[in-house]
Amino acid sequence: MTTTNIGALIDEALRAAGLSQRSLSEATGISQSTLSRIISGDRAAKLPELMAIAQATGYTVAQLTGSGTVADRVQYAARATNGADMESMRKTLLHYIQLSDYLDEQAIPATT
Numbered sequence: 001m002t003t004t005n006i007g008a009l010i011d012e013a014l015r016a017a018g019l020s021q022r023s024l025s026e027a028t029g030i031s032q033s034t035l036s037r038i039i040s041g042d043r044a045a046k047l048p049e050l051m052a053i054a055q056a057t058g059y060t061v062a063q064l065t066g067s068g069t070v071a072d073r074v075q076y077a078a079r080a081t082n083g084a085d086m087e088s089m090r091k092t093l094l095h096y097i098q099l100s101d102y103l104d105e106q107a108i109p110a111t112t
Contacts, residue, residue: 007039013054013057013063014057027056028055029052
């Protein structure tokens with residue numbers, strides 16, 4: 001994904017959230033000029049900036065970078081021995097994978 005494409009996705013998130021660059025700047029602490037360069041594709045966004053933009057817009061870092069949702073990226077196989085249906089198992093599995101992905105995005109380490 002190029003910086004131009006990421007900039008377009010961030011611009012889309014801004015519009016969907018009903019935010020201006022100025023209000024996003026105030027919400028994230030990223031200068032408006034930096035946001036403008038990121039959105040135009042003239043500057044790559046750093047991960048902390050992407051995380052702040054994601055939080056302010058309600059998008060995920062994956063959505064802002066075009067890497068898709070966890071459900072789009074995961075492949076799985078399941079076998080039930082207790083009569084559970086596949087859709088129920090899929091939803092439960094995706095819940096835990098999405099939680100893990102969210103914790104990774106927030107830089108919260110896994111504990112062992």
